[in-house]
Amino acid sequence: MVMPVPDSISSALPITLRQFQQLITLSEAGSFRRAAEQLHLAQPALSVSIQKLEQAIGVRLVERGARGARLTAAGLAVVDEARSALFHARQARQVANLVATGAWGTLQIGFVSSAIHDLLPRIVDAFRLQYPDVRLILQEDSTAGVLQQLKGRELDAGLVRSPFTQDPVLQSWVIQTDDLMLLVPAGHRLAHWRRIRLAECRDEAFIMNGSTRAPGVHSVARGLCHAAGFEPRISLEAIQVQTMLGLVANNMGIALVPAVTRHHHADRRVRFVALDDPGARGCIALSLVQRLDNDSALARRLHECVPVA
Known part of the structure; x- marks a missing residue:
């Protein structure tokens, strides 16, 4: 009623x-x-x-x-x-x-392709071991793309190549440093050298990281060439290291790539040559980046799982 x-x-x-x-x-x-x-x-x-x-x-x-x-x-x-x-x-x-407490939820991480070789798997394994109920969404992009998405709050964290231009809304931690190595086709005149000075490459056509999408690594690579006494002749620009490998393998130029790449690619069409130039050692890094105002417990837990250098 x-x-x-x-x-x-x-x-x-x-x-x-x-x-x-x-x-x-x-x-x-x-x-x-x-x-x-x-x-x-x-x-x-x-x-x-x-x-x-x-x-x-x-x-x-x-x-x-x-x-x-x-x-x-x-x-x-x-x-x-x-x-x-x-x-x-x-x-x-x-x-x-x-x-x-950071034990449940969704965490979105952007990363550059070179992080796949070693760093990203180690971080993901360590995080999943401690927080198995957290859903991880991994999204590959360039350094510039990851940073832009972080600023737009589309990602919670990013693994990017540094150096990069610092932004007042972001904070970063260097996780892993690396050298630059010379990548040449297997039939190139320098393919059988174990070590080389970059000055030997002054007449070569270079394939470099894009100046817009990976400005930091592009700047470092050009800076090394300038220190060796020449302006590099850039024939092609690429965003991903995998693309650079393919282009070099097809005799479209030589490239400067992170040394970690050598341990994860068995393409017989290319050769890795160490650089004797002092500036090539430890000149690039992988960094963890988050927004300064990110108070997410999940983001803090990710930071705790990362072996910051």
């Missing part, structure tokens, strides 16, 4: 999880006295609370009689929903705590 409760009253009265729990207890106890004892409440206080719940919903939920309390059909329907609401409330509390 619908209670004569105006809409203005029912809409103004709140419904609480405490009232839901009280109604569930009442349905199981069968009387206000027993329910009040189980809830450690005074019986009149429980009765008033249930009346307020009925007013808020707008229908009678409990038939009160000499033999106890019996839920109406509407009351039984509300009990089912109340159990569901309490379950979801507990779930929400648990999820919130897990997310707040």
